[in-house]
Amino acid sequence: MKRGGWLTAERWALGGLLFGWLMPLRWKLATFAAYTSESLADDRFAPLLRRPETLWGVWLPTGLLLSVALLVASRRLRQVAAWVTVLASGMLMLHARTFAWQVFVTSFWSALWLGWLVSRPVADSRSGVAVRGRLLAQAVIGLVFLGAATGKWTDGYWSGAVMHDLMFVQHPAPQYAYLRGHLSAEQLRTLATWYSRAVVATESLFGLAPFIPARIALPGLIVGMLGMWLASAPGVIEVLAPLIGVAAAAHRLPTHDE
DSSP: OOHHHHHHHHHHHHHHHHHHHHOSHHHHHHHHHHHHTSOOOOTTSOGGGTOHHHHHHHHHHHHHHHHHHHHSOOHHHHHHHHHHHHHHHHHHHHSTTTTTOHHHHHHHHHHHHHHHHHTSOTTSOHHHHHHHHHHHHHHHHHHHHHHHHHTTOSHHHHTTHHHIIIIIITOOOHHHHHHHHHSOHHHHHHHHHHHHHHHHHHHHHHTTGGGSOHHHHHHHHHHHHHHHHHHSOGGGHHHHHHHHHHHHHHHHSOSSOO
């Protein structure tokens, strides 16, 4: 594959990271601004990881760096952007305000994969890098979904009770509001049960991605994650975007040395 082909693959991963990191931009800006005006006293977190200035000082510069790395064809810049994002995601996963934000978990693993890819020795066999890169991408995505699935291997999720209360009864997304207005309480509960079971089964299946041939697994993961976004709340795309970028980038990697 020509140099431009490698650049395109790496930009897929960068684009997924950037989208997840910044979007929805207005909501994140408003949320961080609200955090700035609120004090937080929680001794479980180090002082640095309670300060709102840490959020701005980590999140905003990292987003700008990813933006520049996406636009400028500099391998060194992509290396810096990837490893800075690994560190930034790690900090935000530990911050008192954002430790529960799943986008920083998917960003951490996606940036780690990209960091490996862009830091490979130039003299490495490109076909060898492609094989390892695909397998590592499948492992990263599989690991994330396996973690998500194991948290749902409970009676509450299999019965649909959790999804019923959180999504079908309370969530303001248009599709759930429509269902509440057109289905009876019993129909809504039945749909929630089968929807919840489908989510558990799908995430468990995605956890097996490393054991499925890349030519099947990677396109399947991309389509499957886009389907999860369409069938779920709109905000889930920020969590999935970094993983979609990794899958798309790995799928673009070359098969033969050129």
